[in-house]
Amino acid sequence: AQSVTQLDSQVPVFEEAPVELRCNYSSSVSVYLFWYVQYPNQGLQLLLKYLSGSTLVKGINGFEAEFNKSQTSFHLRKPSVHISDTAEYFCAVTVNSGGYNKLIFGAGTRLAVHP
Amino acid sequence: DGGITQSPKYLFRKEGQNVTLSCEQNLNHDAMYWYRQDPGQGLRLIYYSQIVNDFQKGDIAEGYSVSREKKESFPLTVTSAQKNPTAFYLCASRNTGLNTGELFFGEGSRLTVL
Numbered sequence: 001a002q003s004v005t006q007l008d009s010q011v012p013v014f015e016e017a018p019v020e021l022r023c024n025y026s027s028s029v030s031v032y033l034f035w036y037v038q039y040p041n042q043g044l045q046l047l048l049k050y051l052s053g054s055t056l057v058k059g060i061n062g063f064e065a066e067f068n069k070s071q072t073s074f075h076l077r078k079p080s081v082h083i084s085d086t087a088e089y090f091c092a093v094t095v096n097s098g099g100y101n102k103l104i105f106g107a108g109t110r111l112a113v114h115p
Numbered sequence: 116d117g118g119i120t121q122s123p124k125y126l127f128r129k130e131g132q133n134v135t136l137s138c139e140q141n142l143n144h145d146a147m148y149w150y151r152q153d154p155g156q157g158l159r160l161i162y163y164s165q166i167v168n169d170f171q172k173g174d175i176a177e178g179y180s181v182s183r184e185k186k187e188s189f190p191l192t193v194t195s196a197q198k199n200p201t202a203f204y205l206c207a208s209r210n211t212g213l214n215t216g217e218l219f220f221g222e223g224s225r226l227t228v229l
Contacts, residue, residue, distance in 0.1 A: 009155075032215045032216055032217075034216075034217065036220075041203075041223065041225065042222055042223060043119075043121075043205055043220035043221050043222045043223045044158075044205065044207075044218075044220040045220070046217070046219075049215070049217060051215055090157065090158070092216075094215065094216030095216075101214050101215060101216035102163075102216055103216045103217070103218055105157050105158045106157060107156065107157040108156075108157050
């Protein structure tokens with residue numbers, strides 16, 4: 001069965017430092033990959049997505065992710081974080097179910113940016 | 116602007132009472148979903164609907180019910196049979212024409228049972 005593993009449940013980091021949030025998925029077929037961000041008491045907002053083409057995907061708020069098919073990974077990176085980046089981040093992958101694509105989510109990574 | 120509206124944002128109920136959470140979208144999406152989120156956990160699928168007048172159970176449907184009488188609306192009822200209903204509930208929709216799986220989310224409803 002398709003699954004998504006976010007390797008870190010919490011990531012503390014100082015402001016202006018770089019950060020990487022790790023995501024691995026289990027699949028041997030072509031996939032669509034997503035990162036969502038959730039601020040406290042809000043819904044999920046799409047950060048970026050990989051559908052096809054260039055394996056380096058740029059998203060909103062200075063985030064980017066790289067699709068690595070051989071390692072089945074889709075890690076999220078930002079070169080310099082801000083306090084406002086403190087949030088929960090979810091990695092997600094599509095899986096074909098009954099003829100349509102549905103989204104499977106990882107458990108989330110809580111990013112805490114400290115001054 | 117198109118989007119998904121969930122109401123109410125916060126809701127309190129007494130044990131034994133049913134409560135209905137509203138979800139309305141003006142994105143013209145065919146598919147709609149309800150997820151439950153508990154502290155420190157990911158998203159768990161309650162119910163989903165791919166088309167009007169049709170819906171299917173997700174992974175944790177017990178104690179919940181839904182209806183899909185209109186394309187724009189997918190209300191969720193949390194019944195008294197739900198053992199632990201206090202949670203954050205998220206509604207989402209999907210453009211089935213693209214079939215990438217991408218979901219668009221509402222702002223969520225936080226239900227607290229007193």
